[in-house]
Amino acid sequence: MFSSRRRTARFPRRAATALGVLGAALALTATTAGGATAAPEPPVKIEPGQAYMGVGARIHQGIPAGQPSMGTLAPTDGVQGIDVSHWQGAINWTSVRNAGIQFAWMKATEGTGYKDPRFNTNYPAAYHAGVIRGAYHFALPNASNGATQAAYFVNNGGGWSRDNLTLPGVLDIEHNPYGAMCYGLSTTQMRSWINDFYTTYKSRTGRDVVIYTTASWWNTCTGNWTGMYGKSPLWVAHWTSAASPTIPSGFPTWTVWQYTSTGSVSGVSGNVDRNKFNGSRDRLLALANNT
Numbered sequence: 001m002f003s004s005r006r007r008t009a010r011f012p013r014r015a016a017t018a019l020g021v022l023g024a025a026l027a028l029t030a031t032t033a034g035g036a037t038a039a040p041e042p043p044v045k046i047e048p049g050q051a052y053m054g055v056g057a058r059i060h061q062g063i064p065a066g067q068p069s070m071g072t073l074a075p076t077d078g079v080q081g082i083d084v085s086h087w088q089g090a091i092n093w094t095s096v097r098n099a100g101i102q103f104a105w106m107k108a109t110e111g112t113g114y115k116d117p118r119f120n121t122n123y124p125a126a127y128h129a130g131v132i133r134g135a136y137h138f139a140l141p142n143a144s145n146g147a148t149q150a151a152y153f154v155n156n157g158g159g160w161s162r163d164n165l166t167l168p169g170v171l172d173i174e175h176n177p178y179g180a181m182c183y184g185l186s187t188t189q190m191r192s193w194i195n196d197f198y199t200t201y202k203s204r205t206g207r208d209v210v211i212y213t214t215a216s217w218w219n220t221c222t223g224n225w226t227g228m229y230g231k232s233p234l235w236v237a238h239w240t241s242a243a244s245p246t247i248p249s250g251f252p253t254w255t256v257w258q259y260t261s262t263g264s265v266s267g268v269s270g271n272v273d274r275n276k277f278n279g280s281r282d283r284l285l286a287l288a289n290n291t
Contacts, residue, residue, distance in 0.1 A: 046177055049114035051138045052085040052107060053273055054237055054261045056175030057214055079103070079277035079284055083136065083258070086118040088268050093122075093129035095267030101131060103277065103284060105170050108135035108157035111143040115156050123157060127165050132288050134160075134167030136212065139197070141173070142183040146196030154204045167288050168207040170235060171197055174217050187223035194222070198231060207290060208232050210255070218248035226250040233287065235275075237261075254278055255287070 046055060080100055084091060085107035096104070104126050107116040119135070126133040137153040139146075150158075158169040173194065176183050182190060194211075201209040211228060212235040218225070226249075233255035238245035245257045256275050263274030277284050285291075 048178065049110055050087075051110055051177050052087055053083050053105075053136065053138075053172055053212060054174070054239075054258065055177045056217070057237060057239075058261065059177050060175040060181070060216075079279065079281055081105070081256070081275040081277060082263070082265060082268070083107075083273045083275060084118075084122060084268070086116050088118070088270065088272055090269075091118075091122060091125070092267035093125045093131055096126075096265055097129045097131050099266040101265055102281060103132040103134075103167065103275075105134045105136045105167065107172075108137060108169075109149075109153050110138040111140035112149055112152050119157050130165070132165050132167060132284060134169060134210075134288075136170035136172050139171055139173040140176075140178075140183070141185055141190065141193045142176075142179075146193040146198075147200040150197045150200035150209075151204065154201065158201070158205075160205045160207050162289050164285065164289060168210055168233075168290075169201060169205065170210040170212050171201075171232075172212045174213055174237070181217070182221035185221070187221065187225070190221050191223075191225050191227060194228065198228070210235050212237065212256075212258075213248060214238065215246045215248045218250060222248075222250065224249035 079102050081103035082096070082101055083105045104122075106119055106122045106126070108119045108123075109115050123133060123135065135153070135158045137149065137158055139149060143149070153169060160166055160168055171194070175181050185193060198209050201207070208231050211232045214237045229251045234247060234251040234253070235256040235258065236245050236247050236251075236254045237258040238247075239258075239260050240246075245254060245259070247254050255278050257278065258273050258275045260274050262271045264270075265272055265274070
């Protein structure tokens with residue numbers, strides 16, 4: 001079991017390079033009683049580049065690393081998936097697929113200057129194991145405009161091809177883990193930012209970007225905006241044992257539900273986010289292939 005102590009090492013917010021910050025994070029491994037090396041628990045306090053899906057919600061709710069979120073009792077039937085970043089360390093994707101996981105999204109980029117150091121390993125490895133996979137971008141709307149970040153995402157792993165195993169990219173937009181909840185943007189500015197990201201991603205890939213968010217963030221920071229429900233599939237994070245998630249006011253339904261941030265699966269060391277697709281495998285393949 002890993003300690004949930006916060007990291008003591010600090011990095012200058014602007015001076016640290018992506019590899020310097022993320023490489024230091026990867027170096028934070030622990031040795032189990034059996035001598036095997038496993039990935040560390042992500043800390044509550046994080047440095048630029050270290051964000052992962054749900055970190056904003058964890059910080060907002062005050063949930064320390066290593067402490068279970070709600071949602072561990074949610075049903076695990078249907079088409080199951082996970083999402084990962086460098087915090088999961090080395091992953092045995094064959095074991096993941098054999099455990100019944102059919103899809104996965106993995107962190108590719110953050111802002112305009114960080115690329116996840118595990119992405120280039122995870123992305124092809126999942127593909128070769130038969131896991132339908134895709135990439136996600138952790139948005140920093142206060143760092144640049146949406147078009148710039150969409151282009152950076154596409155140029156660094158967020159592209160798409162119709163090969164039966166590639167999902168459209170994801171815009172991870174949630175509580176700011178580094179500061180003000182809505183990144184200092186008004187609801188009108190946030191709507192414009194999201195639409196700019198969407199438009200650029202669509203022009204570069206031909207696909208509608210999937211939006212990952214929480215109901216509380218979306219309702220607050222976009223003002224219950226309905227402008228994306230006809231464009232983007234919704235991936236909602238709601239860690240609950242309920243039979244269905246609470247979704248943002250601007251969407252009629254969910255496509256993917258992240259129901260816990262402290263799940264487990266064979267092939268992954270430590271906690272991993274667990275997700276459920278709202279439909280059959282055939283519909284998941286339709287999302288992957290844009291049919």
